[in-house]
Amino acid sequence: MVDIRVKICGLRTVEDVAAVAAAGAAYAGFVFFPKSPRHLTIAQARVLALAAPVGLAKVALVVDADDAALDAITEAMPLDMLQLHGHESPERVAEVRARYGLPVMKAVGVADEGDLAAVLDYSLAADQILVDAKPPKNADLPGGNGLSFDWRLVAQRRWLKPWMLAGGLTPDNVAQAIRLTNARQVDVSSGVEASPGVKDASKIAAFVAATRAPAVPMLR
């Protein structure tokens, strides 16, 4: 069976970190975006990053962050990856990667086929691509909205860089999403919450377990 690497994003407590590690996820995501119910101060995130066990990769999610903000985050805590979830250009992605010496994952919002061109645009600059649902116009958040896109758009795609599927994934639909898209990495935030910003350990465990289970054939 292929080992699917799971990222659980938007952790806010040390209990969340423990639940993510116990479930066997590969990545823990910390959100630095004040409008998000998952936003952390640097001091809060530092506590969580230091609580993460060896082997759980710590990802800082930022949205159009400037160097001052990234300096403060990266100097305060050990990190394994930066996730850029705003309108960062390929040039800015390359700049961030060079300045901080960390792998960079660039989020690309997808609503239709045309949006996939951006995956190529970022493929040289970024280490990984996060293929997420495009947020609705006037949404407060550029991600973490619990919305999915038509997975058939990325079905069986091969790209230059490793990619991660996100957007509206849940314990109930992730196996089907993996089967349809052949994604080897998946990312979830609201689908494992009891309420916005409040993670549910049983949903985290169920989500990771669902990525390990053989997917049932899709009914057409």
Ligand SMILES: O=C(O)c1ccccc1N[C@@H]1O[C@H](COP(=O)(O)O)[C@@H](O)[C@H]1O
């Ligand atoms: O989670 C957030 O609050 C967030 C805020 C700003 C940008 C991105 C955010 N989350 C990312 O979006 C994906 C998908 O979220 P969901 O599962 O549909 O709720 C999430 O995994 C984060 O990487």
